[in-house]
Amino acid sequence: QKEVEQNSGPLSVPEGAIASLNCTYSDRGSQSFFWYRQYSGKSPELIMFIYSNGDKEDGRFTAQLNKASQYVSLLIRDSQPSDSATYLCAVNMRRNFGNEKLTFGTGTRLTIIP
Amino acid sequence: DAMVIQNPRYQVTQFGKPVTLSCSQTLNHNVMYWYQQKSSQAPKLLFHYYDKDFNNEADTPDNFQSRRPNTSFCFLDIRSPGLGDAAMYLCATSEGYDQPQHFGDGTRLSIL
Numbered sequence: 001q002k003e004v005e006q007n008s009g010p011l012s013v014p015e016g017a018i019a020s021l022n023c024t025y026s027d028r029g030s031q032s033f034f035w036y037r038q039y040s041g042k043s044p045e046l047i048m049f050i051y052s053n054g055d056k057e058d059g060r061f062t063a064q065l066n067k068a069s070q071y072v073s074l075l076i077r078d079s080q081p082s083d084s085a086t087y088l089c090a091v092n093m094r095r096n097f098g099n100e101k102l103t104f105g106t107g108t109r110l111t112i113i114p
Numbered sequence: 115d116a117m118v119i120q121n122p123r124y125q126v127t128q129f130g131k132p133v134t135l136s137c138s139q140t141l142n143h144n145v146m147y148w149y150q151q152k153s154s155q156a157p158k159l160l161f162h163y164y165d166k167d168f169n170n171e172a173d174t175p176d177n178f179q180s181r182r183p184n185t186s187f188c189f190l191d192i193r194s195p196g197l198g199d200a201a202m203y204l205c206a207t208s209e210g211y212d213q214p215q216h217f218g219d220g221t222r223l224s225i226l
Contacts, residue, residue, distance in 0.1 A: 004156075032212045043204055043220040044157065088156065092212055100211040104156035 001026050004091050006105035015114050019076040023089030023105055026070070032092040032100070033065055035074045037085045038107065044088055048074060079112045086110070117141070120205050120218035127195055128226050135190040135221045137205030145211060146188040148180055149204040151220075157204055163188065164211070192223075200225045 005024045013019040021035075032051055036044035048063040050056045050072065056063045062075040072091070076083055086107040092100040118139045127133040137146065145164050149157035161170045161180040168180070177199070179191045192199055202222050206215040 034214055036217075041222075043202070043217040046214050046216060049214045090215075101159060102215060106154070106156045 002105075003027065003093060003103045004089055004105040006087075006089050006108045008106060009109040010111050011108055012111045012113055013079050015079060015081060015112050017079055019079045019083065019110055019112070021074040021076075021087050021089075021108050021110065023072045023074075023091075024070055025072070025089075025091040025103075027091065027093045028067075028070060029094050030067075030070075030091045033063070033072045034090040034102070035061075035063060035072075036088040036090060036104075037083075038088055039085045047087075076110075081112045081114055084110060084112045118205055118207055118216055118218035120203075120221050122221060123219060124222050124224070126224045126226060129196065130194045133192050133195055133223065135192075135203050135205075135223070137188045137190075137218055138186050139205075139207045140186070141207055141216065142185065143207035143209050143216075145208045146182060147204075147206040147208075147215065148188070148190045149206065150199075151202045151204055160190070195223070195225050197225050199223065 003026045035048045037047050038044045050063040050065045060077045064073045086109045088107045089105040090102050093103045121136050147162040148160045151157040160174045163182045177193050182188045202220045204220045205218045208215045
């Protein structure tokens with residue numbers, strides 16, 4: 001099992017609809033979860049972070065976390081063509097010598113269709 | 115605006131010719147990271163510093179080294195670049211290991 005797993009897509013969503021991006025992770029002890037957006041040829045940009053079970057909303061974005069199921073998702077409401085990008089799920093994994101390592105999934109490519 | 119700045123944005127070097135990439139931050143974050151990202155792949159962590167405390171990943175090639183002379187600056191040295199080292203190199207910072215990481219714009223390295 002991959003440490004952080006995402007469906008690579010592409011995921012196509014009509015403009016104005018809700019885009020739902022999913023991520024599962026292997027370390028049951030992980031406490032910090034992040035979503036990054038990455039446009040082609042650009043660096044990752046932080047969209048959301050979540051530490052507690054439940055939902056966290058910021059504008060059109062909602063992050064959802066279920067630690068029991070080791071599942072984190074990102075919802076994008078009222079999808080816009082500018083949301084077309086690769087979305088990287090990242091999870092802090094504990095390590096033996098005390099620090100943590102941010103482990104990325106390979107990303108889901110999202111295309112918003114006008 | 116506080117930010118993470120990488121220079122240069124694009125770097126072309128010859129096979130085997132040493133190259134240095136730089137990163138600076140005005141966020142005053144404790145932790146600085148270097149990642150390598152190849153096309154359609156996840157970013158791969160190479161090194162990180164908590165203040166001056168250096169950590170390299172077990173699978174980071176010996177060809178890669180890093181320096182952090184002060185809080186604001188961090189450098190990535192590639193001693194003898196091979197064709198397989200062509201990639202986007204990303205610098206990131208965070209207040210702590212469990213805090214969000216903020217990325218610079220990256221340096222795209224090409225090897226001739």
